[in-house]
Amino acid sequence: MGQVDPQVRQKVLVFDFGAQYGQLIARRVRDLHVYSEIVPCDLTADEVRALAPAALILSGGPASVYAEDAPNIDPAIFELGIPVLGFCYGHQVTAVALGGEVGHSEVGEYGPATIERDRESALFNSTPLKQTVWMSHRDAVARVPEGFTVTASTSVCPVAAMENPERRIYTTQFHPEVRHTEFGQQLLSNFLFDICGLEPTWTMDNLVETMTADFCAQVGGNRVILALSGGVDSSVVAALGARAVGKQMTCVFINHGLLRKGEPEQVEEVFTKQFDVDFIHVHAEERYAALLAGVTEPEQKRRIIGTQFWKEFFAVAQRLEQDGRPVKYLAQGTIYPDIIESGARKTGGKASTIKSHHNLIPFPEGVSFDLVEPLDHFFKDEVRELGLALGLPEAIVYRQPFPGPGLAIRIIGAVSPEKLGILKNADAIVREELDEYNQRLFEQTGERNSEHSCWQYFCVLPDIKSVGVMGDERTYARPVILRAVESSDAMTADWARLPYEVLARISGRIVAEVPGVNRVAYDITSKPPATIEWE
Ligand code: XMP
Numbered sequence: 001m002g003q004v005d006p007q008v009r010q011k012v013l014v015f016d017f018g019a020q021y022g023q024l025i026a027r028r029v030r031d032l033h034v035y036s037e038i039v040p041c042d043l044t045a046d047e048v049r050a051l052a053p054a055a056l057i058l059s060g061g062p063a064s065v066y067a068e069d070a071p072n073i074d075p076a077i078f079e080l081g082i083p084v085l086g087f088c089y090g091h092q093v094t095a096v097a098l099g100g101e102v103g104h105s106e107v108g109e110y111g112p113a114t115i116e117r118d119r120e121s122a123l124f125n126s127t128p129l130k131q132t133v134w135m136s137h138r139d140a141v142a143r144v145p146e147g148f149t150v151t152a153s154t155s156v157c158p159v160a161a162m163e164n165p166e167r168r169i170y171t172t173q174f175h176p177e178v179r180h181t182e183f184g185q186q187l188l189s190n191f192l193f194d195i196c197g198l199e200p201t202w203t204m205d206n207l208v209e210t211m212t213a214d215f216c217a218q219v220g221g222n223r224v225i226l227a228l229s230g231g232v233d234s235s236v237v238a239a240l241g242a243r244a245v246g247k248q249m250t251c252v253f254i255n256h257g258l259l260r261k262g263e264p265e266q267v268e269e270v271f272t273k274q275f276d277v278d279f280i281h282v283h284a285e286e287r288y289a290a291l292l293a294g295v296t297e298p299e300q301k302r303r304i305i306g307t308q309f310w311k312e313f314f315a316v317a318q319r320l321e322q323d324g325r326p327v328k329y330l331a332q333g334t335i336y337p338d339i340i341e342s343g344a345r346k347t348g349g350k351a352s353t354i355k356s357h358h359n360l361i362p363f364p365e366g367v368s369f370d371l372v373e374p375l376d377h378f379f380k381d382e383v384r385e386l387g388l389a390l391g392l393p394e395a396i397v398y399r400q401p402f403p404g405p406g407l408a409i410r411i412i413g414a415v416s417p418e419k420l421g422i423l424k425n426a427d428a429i430v431r432e433e434l435d436e437y438n439q440r441l442f443e444q445t446g447e448r449n450s451e452h453s454c455w456q457y458f459c460v461l462p463d464i465k466s467v468g469v470m471g472d473e474r475t476y477a478r479p480v481i482l483r484a485v486e487s488s489d490a491m492t493a494d495w496a497r498l499p500y501e502v503l504a505r506i507s508g509r510i511v512a513e514v515p516g517v518n519r520v521a522y523d524i525t526s527k528p529p530a531t532i533e534w535e
């Protein structure tokens with residue numbers, strides 16, 4: 001294992017004053033290969049010192065600095081000697097904390113604005129004297145604190161940027177983190193590399209080394225267990241664990257029979273042939289089929305599948321321990337957005353609770369694990385990059401989102417082996433065709449999730465039959481519904497405007513190749529008002 005560069009561990013803390021752009025700031029810093037994480041703005045100077053950041057960035061926020069419940073910053077933080085960069089609210093809160101003044105202006109500035117400069121500033125190195133920035137404010141700094149100079153202004157904002165280079169404090173009224181700020185990334189780069197003296201060492205290759213070392217350090221010689229679903233996050237944890245501790249980790253793959261065609265075989269292949277872990281394939285298909293027989297209500301299906309999953313998992317864990325070696329750790333693919341949403345991030349440390357949906361399942365008597373959550377500070381696209389760096393196949397790394405209850409919630413009404421067979425075959429055709437369609441778009445645009453690429457695509461099997469004619473014969477068979485959506489986060493989605501020839505090909509192939517299907521319909525509803533899944 002290679003030596004871990006201490007620079008890789010250097011971090012920039014983003015103080016979150018309730019900004020809509022908080023995550024974006026962390027992303028932009030990471031894009032420059034410097035590690036960054038978001039912390040709440042009420043950290044004290046002592047807490048900050050304990051975290052030993054290389055720099056602080058104070059985000060924007062919706063409040064007015066003089067509002068009664070306006071978020072504040074511990075002024076002692078500015079005495080720590082750590083370089084500070086502040087944007088918008090972060091600019092104003094710095095001014096007030098250090099003895100300057102913020103005033104209410106008559107005219108706000110929202111959107112693009114032009115700043116002008118008439119002096120040198122390390123923050124603005126390699127950028128022109130006049131440049132376009134993105135503003136969003138009404139209040140403005142009226143008087144800068146002692147020791148500060150104004151370095152940029154607009155026609156309505158006299159203090160668009162101020163600085164105290166001796167103390168390495170630089171703040172701007174505008175938002176360098178948004179793309180509309182022409183030289184935003186250059187300013188960030190100037191701050192991180194020229195002013196703070198950081199190195200761009202947070203690269204995936206370095207990370208693989210650091211994370212491997214961290215994984216080993218955390219678990220020591222103890223046994224680790226992981227519920228491997230075949231999805232991106234758990235697969236990346238499995239690949240990392242394999243690299244770190246090999247067969248000391250057991251990956252439990254519970255096959256509920258509700259995965260897509262070819263998936264169980266692929267997961268088994270990758271984690272038995274390519275990665276050196278202890279892989280257990282639990283064939284639970286028949287137990288799930290029996291539990292789901294005749295169940296039509298979607299939430300009941302979800303409950304049955306979720307509960308049985310943990311029963312199966314704990315049964316394996318308990319069986320493993322019969323050899324006298326306890327399983328101390330549970331590895332999980334929790335990612336950064338899960339942590340941010342759950343609010344478990346004070347001090348920027350590890351979350352100590354299990355993901356909320358896992359929490360719903362009580363551990364059986366006598367079962368407890370410590371958690372290993374190596375991805376808990378990674379965004380989804382970084383997890384994918386890490387997966388590639390660890391050598392996972394693209395088919396897993398770029399896998400589309402797939403619900404835990406699997407195909408059971410894409411079969412309207414009761415699940416049966418016959419319906420599952422039809423759905424798996426139709427779904428395989430849709431994936432083949434739309435994977436290829438996405439690949440063509442990728443080659444044209446260079447973007448994985450470009451404007452018109454499909455984000456999620458699958459078939460739904462409704463609980464009806466319809467009349468058709470094949471050859472000379474009347475048929476009475478099932479329709480399938482094609483669902484293909486464009487989205488970035490599943491919160492909203494639009495139906496994909498697929499070319500007619502692609503639709504025609506999918507429909508033609510499904511009817512010709514999947515026995516029992518005589519009709520294909522396309523769902524042309526967005527979310528909202530519909531949802532992506534049908535159940
Ligand atoms: P909806 O249907 O709510 O789906 O628009 C949004 C996203 O969540 C996925 N989904 C699920 N994922 N368990 C999961 O793990 C579930 O029960 C579940 N239901 C929906 C869905 O595939 C989409 O990506």
